[in-house]
């Protein structure tokens with residue numbers, strides 16, 4: 532599927548991607564062909580059921596354990612593995628039932644075999660660096676932009692975790708000292724400005740309307756672009772940009788935003804799609820934000836994105852950046868967004884860094900788990 536260069540060994544890798552809403556398992560052969568793929572709903576509120584779900588999926592995807600060389604598990608949110616006494620527990624996960632739970636230990640005990648575990652941003656970065664858009668680059672910074680903002684660093688095909696495992700967590704770099712409050716307890720974090728929920732919140736502040744990212748962007752190319760908007764150097768023109776959400780779902784609903792009083796909406800998530808639109812359909816008939824507000828919203832977004840990513844480039848000087856997560860399919864990122872990043876990088880020698888759309892899409896996490 533991806534390349535075929537190695538002699539067959541008859542050994543396989545199993546990868547599991549434990550997501551907030553779904554859990555997926557694949558069986559991968561030594562040439563990176565996906566032989567089997569199974570998906571099920573994540574029982575996210577029940578830790579014991581999560582453990583059972585993962586072990587069942589592994590048994591189902593690989594009924595012959597003797598042929599499995601390794602098992603990798605990709606965990607959700609900004610989770611990382613933290614040494615706590617003799618057990619590793621999960622911290623900083625946005626799946627509450629996993630908080631402080633020894634998932635690694637419990638899975639190994641249930642499966643009676645060794646497994647490896649890594650957070651989803653690192654799995655994404657690894658998969659894209661080895662088999663995706665970052666293949667061939669020595670140092671790759673993988674970016675997740677969706678419900679949260681995270682990242683992973685891969686050097687020479689290996690994840691760089693750092694001393695305590697927080698390498699790449701640029702979502703909690705401080706952008707504005709007196710800025711927005713963040714769940715991490717500090718203020719002004721990158722995530723509080725450029726995550727999906729943060730952008731939706733800012734849109735509401737500017738326009739008084741509650742909209743999902745898809746609703747904000749759908750059909751509004753003319754609000755976000757001017758004829759004289761410059762586009763950047765990867766050849767995309769503003770007219771060809773896709774300003775819709777990640778599933779490119781254009782159902783003609785260009786301005787279905789709700790007034791402030793409607794509390795029934797779902798937040799956007801890493802897969803921005805129709806499900807983020809309130810099925811009750813209580814949309815206001817008010818017009819969308821004015822062009823000025825739309826332009827302010829866009830400019831603030833890319834200004835914050837630009838400073839956030841430029842800071843990373845100044846420190847890491849990677850060979851490529853790969854964008855992932857639910858917001859990464861938004862076309863404006865690849866011209867106006869990249870232009871903003873390039874303008875803020877310290878050295879003009881580094882400002883030509885390739886900033887690329889991911890290639891593996893939703894499969895990056897589960898493939899990365901196999902490569903751990």
Ligand SMILES: [Zn+2]
Pocket residue numbers: 702703713714715716717720722
């Ligand atoms: Zn924070």
